[in-house]
Amino acid sequence: MRRLLARALSALQRTSARALCLVLGSVALSLVLAACVVGPPQTMPREPGDAQRVRAALSASFVARGQAGLDRLEQDLAQRLCSEAEAAGKPLSDDRVQAIERENQALIRWPAAGTPLLGDWRSGERIAQSGVGRQWSDAPDVPAGGNCYACHQLSPDEFSYGTLGPSLLRYAVLRAQMPRTELERYTYGRIYNPQAWLACSNMPRFGSHGILTQDQIRDLVALLLAPDSPINR
Numbered sequence: 001m002r003r004l005l006a007r008a009l010s011a012l013q014r015t016s017a018r019a020l021c022l023v024l025g026s027v028a029l030s031l032v033l034a035a036c037v038v039g040p041p042q043t044m045p046r047e048p049g050d051a052q053r054v055r056a057a058l059s060a061s062f063v064a065r066g067q068a069g070l071d072r073l074e075q076d077l078a079q080r081l082c083s084e085a086e087a088a089g090k091p092l093s094d095d096r097v098q099a100i101e102r103e104n105q106a107l108i109r110w111p112a113a114g115t116p117l118l119g120d121w122r123s124g125e126r127i128a129q130s131g132v133g134r135q136w137s138d139a140p141d142v143p144a145g146g147n148c149y150a151c152h153q154l155s156p157d158e159f160s161y162g163t164l165g166p167s168l169l170r171y172a173v174l175r176a177q178m179p180r181t182e183l184e185r186y187t188y189g190r191i192y193n194p195q196a197w198l199a200c201s202n203m204p205r206f207g208s209h210g211i212l213t214q215d216q217i218r219d220l221v222a223l224l225l226a227p228d229s230p231i232n233r
Contacts, residue, residue, distance in 0.1 A: 051087040066136035078103065082200035092199065100199040107208040108192050110185075117184040117221050124223030125230065127216050128154055134211060144211050146220060151203070154223075155230040164202060171224045172232050187221045 055073075064070050075083065078100045085092045092100075111117065130145025132138060148154060151165035175183055190197055192207030206212040212220075223229050 051083065067134065067138070067140045068136035078195055078199070085200070097199040101196055104193045104196040104199075104205070104208065105189075107205075108189050108196060109207065109214070110188070111214050111218065115218075117188045117218055118225060119215060119218035119220075119222045121219065121222035121226040121229040124216075124219035124221070125154075127212070127219055128223060143213075143216070146206065146212060146216070148220075156233075157230070168224065168231055170232060172227065184221060184225065187224055188217060191217050191220055 128148035131147035133144025153167040194201040194203040
């Protein structure tokens, strides 16, 4: 086991942080989160079999516990294609990118007709600041949070936040040129399934993977668009 882990560690050191995040699949696993947030991807020399060694190490290291099952190590087609392209150091072809985005567009489920896409921004702020849910130690009936602060700045008063994603300050102000209805749909869709607009995005597919409910996503849309939310004040 020690030799296996040593070989896997060597492979991880030659693999960019972004590639590791993609290999992990839909839900980042706590033991390697640090590798996903250390900063901009670094280009490392790759060796044949690196991706296989990483997968072998993950499969050997993680066990099913609570609601965190081994299915979290399984990749869908989009994740596999993105991981393989990253491991090879070659971008996906335009045709592949468009196919991934079309496939994920089809997975978006919109609220029922007549339901506003904006919910309650105060509830959205609580969801964005919460990392509870979907961990092995959480009760399955506990609503998941968005953990958005781990990747984005959400308020000018924050002094600790992640930088894997862009700052969201003045989100609505900076997009004021977009028609309001279009902006609301774009924002809802980007949270529900970001790969519908950006293939190989590191952002979780909160709606398509059942992490957040439609109402929770509507509350996050309100947090991003309401003029009196901390993001836009």
